[in-house]
Amino acid sequence: MASTLSCAASDLAPLLGGGPNSTAMATFLCSRFSAISDQFSDTSYAINNTYLLFSAYLVFAMQLGFAMLCAGSVRAKNTMNIMLTNGPRIGRFDRAGRSVALRGHSASLVVLGSFLLWFGWYGFNPGSFLTILKVYGSSGSYYGQWSAVGRTAVTTTLAGCTAALTTLFGKRLLAGHWNVTDVCNGLLGGFAAITSGCSVVDPWAAIVCGFVAAWVLIGCNKLAEKCNYDDPLEAAQLHGGCGAWGLLFTGLFAKGVYVDEVYGGPGKRPHGLFMGGGGRLLAAQIVQILVICGWVSVTMGPLFYGLHKLKLLRISSEDEMQGMDMTRHGGFAYAYHDEDDLSMKPSGVMMRRVEPTSASPTSYENSPAV
Incomplete structure (x- = not known):
């Protein structure tokens, strides 16, 4: 903005009457004007x-939100294996190959983490401009x-909220119940x-983007179940499927x-x-999808293959079952655990202490005389 503020003494002197003192006065005024312009420049920089x-x-x-989302979506047991090369978690699919839902650790942490991610996404999308004080063309200020x-910020909000609501009602129609974690994944x-x-899109187009993204996520989850692919966070479906749709959406x-x-630059850019x-x-967006898939496969494939061969990618079956x-970590994370989780109950006969009631004698003083 400050670059548009300029002053020349030669242009200002005739306006001051053109007398013997007009040049000196014009020079003084321009010097003051330049000082103010520099202050504007410093303010813009700040x-x-x-x-x-x-x-x-x-x-x-x-990052905090993602950590909470991970902690809430998975349990302390059966959580290390999310890679297709290692197979699904124990109990994720039955012998017939049907999907078996494994409960997450805490829906509250999932919701809190999702809201932190929502909050942080405004720094991720609007913050990518790096600067905010920049005039477009000759529009003035x-x-x-x-x-x-x-x-x-508006398009980000509309797309996320539309996807969340679409996932909420879509999963209600497909599964027959409401699920808050599905809403959080749809939002993301x-x-x-x-x-x-x-x-580079209008707000109405962001609504279209969010609506389609929700169904892309639901479809990718269905495909993952058909392929016996186990991803507790739905990360591949969410970032891979919805991210690929986002690239195509931009090209449309x-x-x-x-x-x-x-983006500026000389000439008209393709849109x-x-x-x-x-x-x-x-076409460029489609090429980008292919390049991303190739780059990730070439760079991450050998890494995970090496970890798999070194037995560092997955814990043992005993650790997975016991937790x-x-x-x-030396014990349960909480002072209690779910009573209805049979995997946490020891096998064999369980003995339970029976507390005395008011009807039963608790001391010899209350015993009847003989």
């Missing part, structure tokens, strides 16, 4: 850096990057999908004027197919 630091703090909050930041699926094009709905404003931009951006709280 605001942009404060915005960047606050966005980084929000992204840090996402009423339209600039701050407008794109606000639009990005909407966020993952909109992240690709959050700054990216608006040309937003693309030019946000969404449905927005009149042709298929160049969509890592007992085998690795």
